[in-house]
Amino acid sequence: AQSVTQPDIHITVSEGASLELRCNYSYGATPYLFWYVQSPGQGLQLLLKYFSGDTLVQGIKGFEAEFKRSQSSFNLRKPSVHWSDAAEYFCAVGATGTASKLTFGTGTRLQVTL
Amino acid sequence: KAGVTQTPRYLIKTRGQQVTLSCSPISGHRSVSWYQQTPGQGLQFLFEYFSETQRNKGNFPGRFSGRQFSNSRSEMNVSTLELGDSALYLCASSPTSGGAVGTQYFGPGTRLLVL
Secondary structure (H helix, E strand, O other), X not given: XXXXXXXXXXXEEEOXXXXXXXXXXXXXXXXXXXXXXXXXXXXXXXXXXXXXOOOEEEOHHHOEEEEEHHHOEEEEEEOOOOHHHOEEEEEEEXXXXXXXXXXXXXXXXXXXXX | OOOOXXXXXXXXXXXXXXXXXXXXXXXOOOEEEEEEEEOOOEEEEEEEEEXXXXXXXXXXXXXXXXXXXXXXXXXXXXXXXXXXXXXXXXXXXXXXXXXXXXXXXXXXXXXXXXX
């Protein structure tokens, strides 16, 4: 069975500082990997995804993530955080070929201090 | 294109009642999935429908059911509501062809409160 671990429940960074959110997955083959962001009371917005190919993927809002097969990781990064980035971030894994059944991590809540 | 829409956005019910939630996918998307989000259990997959057929199912009791119509719109139903069913119910649609196949796009959710 597939699983996702986000070891950091809560992270606080200063505006303008860099950010890295960790995600480790468990899956037998190369999975489909996603990062979503959720603002309070809202649905999930897709930031980026990895299916295959280049292991460094670019997403919206200046986010990027790197797939590292050897470490079973898919960490999310942003070089300079903005106050509007404060939200909850979810990493998710889907089965190769069909990602219709996503398994989510528990989420990391990002707080940005001014 | 318009995004995924869900109605109603908020709902209050009492224990023992039943509820039906509706989801309209992005135009052209034929796969619709449902998720439950609670503070204790996080985001959990309920089921997925494609071409009016349930294609995948999560580990939820039979009180949770769904269906999909020929226009890809989907409904989920929860019968005999329990307090623990209070949650944000999220619908996601996914294309089944093209470069974005396998990518799920989420709606704003329906927040259900069971009293």
